[in-house]
Amino acid sequence: AGGELVAQGADGSCVALDARTLEPTRGGACGAEDEVLDAAFLGSDRLALATTGDRVRVVDAATWGCRFLTGHADAVLAVACAGGCVASASKDRTARVWVEVNGTFSCAAVLEGHVDPVGAVALAVDERTGGLVAATASRDRTLKLWDVDASATDGQPRRPAARASAVAHAKDVNCVALAPGARMVASCANDRLAKLWDPSALEDRGVLAGHRRGVWRCAFSPTERWLATCASDRTVRVWAARTKQCLATLEGHEDSVLSLCFLSGDQLASGGADGILKVWSPKTRTCECTLEAHGDDRVWALAAARDGDKGMVAAG
Numbered sequence: 427a428g429g430e431l432v433a434q435g436a437d438g439s440c441v442a443l444d445a446r447t448l449e450p451t452r453g454g455a456c457g458a459e460d461e462v463l464d465a466a467f468l469g470s471d472r473l474a475l476a477t478t479g480d481r482v483r484v485v486d487a488a489t490w491g492c493r494f495l496t497g498h499a500d501a502v503l504a505v506a507c508a509g510g511c512v513a514s515a516s517k518d519r520t521a522r523v524w525v526e527v528n529g530t531f532s533c534a535a536v537l538e539g540h541v542d543p544v545g546a547v548a549l550a551v552d553e554r555t556g557g558l559v560a561a562t563a564s565r566d567r568t569l570k571l572w573d574v575d576a577s578a579t580d581g582q583p584r585r586p587a588a589r590a591s592a593v594a595h596a597k598d599v600n601c602v603a604l605a606p607g608a609r610m611v612a613s614c615a616n617d618r619l620a621k622l623w624d625p626s627a628l629e630d631r632g633v634l635a636g637h638r639r640g641v642w643r644c645a646f647s648p649t650e651r652w653l654a655t656c657a658s659d660r661t662v663r664v665w666a667a668r669t670k671q672c673l674a675t676l677e678g679h680e681d682s683v684l685s686l687c688f689l690s691g692d693q694l695a696s697g698g699a700d701g702i703l704k705v706w707s708p709k710t711r712t713c714e715c716t717l718e719a720h721g722d723d724r725v726w727a728l729a730a731a732r733d734g735d736k737g738m739v740a741a742g
Contacts, residue, residue: 430573467731474512476502476727482514482524484531487731495524497533500543505543505643508549509558511576515547521562523549525576534578537587540564546602546613552625555606559625561611563599568592569613592628592629594621601643605650606641610667612653614641620655622667632670639682647688652708656683662696664708674711678704685728697725 436586464476467486475483482495482502507513512524512531521537521544537544542565558574578584584670595615603612605621610631611623620641622631639658646653646667653665662676662683682698688694693714694706701723705715 428641432678450518462727463502464504465727466505466512467729468507468510468512470731473729474505474507474514476505476514480516480518482512484512493531495522495531495738497522497535497536503543503545504547506547506549506560509551511549511558511574513547513549513560515544515562517543519564521547521560521572523558523560523574523576525578532581533583533704534576535572535574536583537562537570537574537588538585539588539591540566540568542566545577546599548602548604548611550604550608553609559604559608561602561604563594563602563613565598567595567597567599567615569594569599569602569611569623569628571611571625590626590628591741592623592630594623595639600641603644603646603653603669605646605685606648607650609650610646612644612646614644614655616640618657620644620653620665620694622653622670634663634665634670634672636672636675637661642682642684643686645686645688647692650737652688652692654686654688654708656686656696658682660698662694662706664694674708675709676706676711676713678713678716684724684726687728689730695728695730697728699724701725703728 449562466474468474471487473485481497482491498516502514502516504515505654515521519540522533524531525534544562544564546563548561558576560572560574562570562588569592575584594613595617599615601614606732611625618637620634637657641655641657644655653667656662660679664674679698681714683696683698685697697703703717704713
């Protein structure tokens with residue numbers, strides 16, 4: 427009706443198209459057949475999702491209306507949000523940064539340089555310069571930092587060179603994190619280690635050793651004083667970012683812990699291959715809540731947002 431077609435994709439998503447040009451006319455509805463690999467809140471009411479497809483999904487958390495960011499040539503493996511922008515990492519060996527202007531997303535930067543799939547990305551606003559900083563990590567075992575010009579909205583994405591690069595781990599790097607204000611960088615990998623890095627030139631600031639199997643995720647607390655990690659050894663560990671001391675080892679999952687995120691205050695959420703979502707208090711080293719989030723399915727992704735006195739957690 428009204429010159430529009432509604433097309434349904436193999437992933438279960440629907441999108442409205444102009445009947446003459448076949449160009450998208452408005453947001454679609456999010457499909458439910460793809461596995462969610464990563465999630466990040468864009469503000470307090472929208473989610474950026476990485477699924478097994480080659481498009482980033484930006485989903486309204488209230489209506490589940492969906493917009494698609496198209497440009498990658500292979501599966502999107504990770505997403506991050508900061509400064510009103512979305513970053514995505516892909517199996518096509520690139521990362522992209524997307525900026526929204528007047529309700530429309532365009533690709534502002536393509537980050538090229540990794541020789542293997544880019545499996546992790548982080549995004550933050552640098553407190554010193556006010557500019558946007560991206561960190562990427564790959565199966566090539568390297569970590570890279572990029573300065574991103576988010577003002578490129580002319581349809582011609584910038585292709586900056588990485589300002590710093592380091593061989594970070596002895597095995598595949600699974601996650602990278604930026605502290606608030608881009609004051610510190612963290613990475614973790616299948617070599618059972620997490621590492622801290624100086625954000626200026628990726629100089630090694632310390633190794634966090636203690637997990638007995640590969641480390642899946644790392645995340646800074648909102649105040650940067652803690653770094654949390656989770657691993658295939660079924661544990662979550664909380665570290666002092668400055669002293670590198672392990673402050674707490676949180677046990678309770680029955681399988682690998684695949685995802686985590688900090689909630690408001692000092693609470694921490696974790697999701698596992700057991701389909702269980704847990705909320706922890708690192709201060710008391712206790713589990714405050716356990717939810718059967720996904721039945722027998724793995725919880726690959728967790729994201730948290732706060733709007734006033736209300737909070738929201740998304741699990742995928």
